[in-house]
Amino acid sequence: MSANAEQTESSVKSMDDIMSLCKRRGFIYPASEIYGGVNGFWDYGPLGAQLKKNLRDAWWTDVVMKGCDGKLGPNGKPVEIVPVDTSIIQNPKVWEASGHVGGFNDPMVDDKETKQRFRADHLFAVYLLEPVNEMKTDEHYFIGGAIERAIPDRTAVGNTPTEALKAICNESTLRKANGIKKLISGIFSGQDHRVGSFATAWVSTSNGERYIACVPLSDGILERRANEVPSPFTGKAGHLTPPRAFNLMFKTVLGATGNMEDNAAYLRPETAQGIFINFKNVVDTTRVAVPFGIAQTGKAFRNEVTPRNFTFRSREFEQMEIEFFCHPDEAAGWYAFWRDWRMEWWQSLGLEGDNLILREHDSDELAHYAKEGAGTSDIEYRFPFTAPGFGELEGIADRTNFDLKQHAEHAGAKLEYFDNTRGELAKNGQPKGERYLPHVIEPSAGLDRGVLALLCEAYTPDPERASGVYMKFHPRLAPIKAAVFPLVKKDGMPEVAAPLAAALRKRFGHLGTIEYDEKQSIGKRYARMDEAGCPFCFTIDGDTLTDNTVTVRHRDTLDQERIAIDSVPDYLAEKLGL
């Protein structure tokens, strides 16, 4: 099958059908459904809860207990990871230090007329200036003059002044709204000590040629005089709202009688900070040495503006995070190591092929903590609702020493690490040691997003079979590990099948469900297991009673084989990779 055909097939999967199966088979329900639901929250049913636990356990086992599943780090040594489980609520100062309270969300401006919304810091002032000869050679002079007028003639939206200027010159509706005929020159981008970055160009207008300059809006203008600022979409003033902050932090109150003013606290928006603020504790009380990582799984909360796409963007979600501490000089090597290994890990769980990609971030989408030029990449899955695009499963970021530095400053704590394997050699031949703030590589995965990706990947329509669809989970993750059926409920078959199920449950029950079912026709029972994603069914039939063999029915291929009943436990263990 060609790559294109695969793409077509995967994008053909209907999210509605997947959600329907999730509900029907007990993977995921809308939260508070009998009360009409609550936007942005979901409940996991019996199969979903087990699937989620299996994914979390796989991560915990491979990352924490086995240290990257035994893969050696760039220093040639085993990777050391220790776990923590930190509180969802921390001292509110934690979130001030981390930048979440102040900068978590960007103030937004609405154009009430066109109903468009944009980031306040993405709105730029645009000025049309008279062409004077010397102006052509001294852009700074123009810009300096232009910003003397606080209310600009025009405005434009974009990530940068250059982008905004491009939009206003290239899009016909915007050109028309702003009285611009066409762009004559190329766009010049620059940096000015007074206004920051800016962009300029020559354009023709109905009044002849003009010099057009795009610069940041004067500070506070939108807050104080939003009514006078022209809309970037229509050029008309009086329709823009002042910038409004969207509070993505979940506020709560400490103390049974406390009021919100004095006792406000926040539910964590990420599990990472709980790790950073315990860095010193872990270093002081365990025998870890940099480089090492601290891992944690847990719930985090964000008041998303628009929860959307099933569980993909919900307001309560679970993360699986590692903060890996290393010497600044080694950060780049560890970043590449984690990026590549995390990709391999997701692939090992069945998210293979074109539906999974590793994408390095462009420099302009780096988060506030990510150093200029330091790496940030996403592992992304092509969900049915993002296809042909992708949605983020895990981000791997070089956070530098940003967080430790912030906490050291805000808390007044000494968070530097004393590395006694570094530094010049003393007379006795021992290194003198080096004191430094470690850099951090953060592989941060979304557990709920992982589950959703597994559900989407596993969902396999098959008109040939009775169920019409089956869930092709990796056996390691399948919530139901195996099923045991007597072919019919008589002739002594249940008496053989039930003890086999009990034996399997005793050995494998900690990994997932072992089903036993003697009701209804065998085809119906197989079909049910297909929808639940059970990889193996063991069926006791008439022959079992005479030759002690059972039928193994394989979910993905529908193949059947006979094996000795005594070998079933070992057979299953081998298939589960144990």
Add this chain to the structure above:
RNA sequence: GCGGGAGUAGCUCAAUGGUAGAGCGUCAGCCUUCCAAGCUGAAUGUUGCGAGUUCGAGUCUCGUCUCCCGCUCCA
């Protein structure tokens, strides 16, 4: 938050303003020797919620909630 669409049994869907139904699934019994077979029966609904119009509302109007799509946003 804005615009558009939708909401009837677990699921998929019917029902001109006039007694809320079907198929599938689920459950019970019978039957059944390898892929949702068959027979008999059962349970399941304040038609998302709340008002209004009407003799009468699943159907028309308004409000509200939730979901879907598009914007917007997304550490």
